[in-house]
Amino acid sequence: MTIKEIVNPDNRDLTVLYGGSGADISYCLLTTNASVSYFVDKTPVHAERLEEEIGKWESVILDNEYVKGKKKKGYSDGSDVRNEKIYAGILKELKALGVKRQSIRVEGREFDGEIYTHLSLNGLIRELMNEEI
Numbered sequence: 298m299t300i301k302e303i304v305n306p307d308n309r310d311l312t313v314l315y316g317g318s319g320a321d322i323s324y325c326l327l328t329t330n331a332s333v334s335y336f337v338d339k340t341p342v343h344a345e346r347l348e349e350e351i352g353k354w355e356s357v358i359l360d361n362e363y364v365k366g367k368k369k370k371g372y373s374d375g376s377d378v379r380n381e382k383i384y385a386g387i388l389k390e391l392k393a394l395g396v397k398r399q400s401i402r403v404e405g406r407e408f409d410g411e412i413y414t415h416l417s418l419n420g421l422i423r424e425l426m427n428e429e430i
Contacts, residue, residue, distance in 0.1 A: 300328040320386025344405035344414045350384040354398040
């Protein structure tokens with residue numbers, strides 16, 4: 298990807314913050330190859346609910362329109378990844394990236410008095426933080 302060749306051509310261990318991320322995990326990962334990513338959005342993502350949704354992993358359908366749209370435009374229709382649909386969006390993103398269910402770890406953590414969701418994929422840390430904008 299061209300952006301990645303500008304941002305991190307040598308695959309350094311980067312830490313990145315993606316504001317207004319919604320469920321868009323793939324853009325950040327594919328354009329930076331960061332080892333630690335913080336996804337900040339005003340739509341909250343709760344660890345318990347995310348874990349519950351991941352439990353339905355096998356029933357998640359990754360439709361071709363979603364994948365084609367992401368590949369062509371670099372983003373998806375925002376209605377698919379906001380509000381209550383953010384959980385379905387996160388699962389679609391993970392499936393589209395080829396993440397295996399057994400490699401996903403989710404837990405709630407406290408940071409500066411706020412609880413946020415800690416998501417680990419294949420040993421790489423991904424933080425889904427809730428932020429009022």
